[in-house]
Amino acid sequence: MKESTNINPILNAAIKREEEAYRFYKDVAERTNNKAVRETFQQLAEDELGHKDFLKSCLNDSSLLKKLPVPKDYKVAEATEAPLLSVGMKPADAMALAMKKEQESAELYLKLAKTAVDSKYQETFRGLANMELGHKTRIEALFVNIGYPEVF
16 A cells, blocks of 8 residues: 655645745835835735745645646746845836745745656646745736836
8 A cells, every 4th residue: 555645744745835835925115215115025024924824724625725726927027137235126126026935935845846756746846836836926916017117
């Protein structure tokens, strides 16, 4: 009889990454002088708490990861240079930094999916990558609206 694959350590690591992202966004929100950046990063911090709760629910039902949609990836983050974190960041720079962080997370999970031998691990990492790509896509939309409003 084949043992089932325990993905809880992977989910627990992903939960820690969401906690780190929460602290990062919260810290930026608390330190910035720009009201728009503060409000945006406060919302991103709250979103990360929601993602953490979702991942906690996956500990009981990992099939939830399969239900995540595969978001369109417009590659805005890939075409944008990551600005340095500063207290006086402009909103567009803050969004650029946030989307780069989400891009890095998605790429990490995709690499792990490619190197995992067990299909359950591959599936889990792909689901986590899709979750991060969803974050990235959302932030990219904000970035485009802030950084390039004259296009629309």
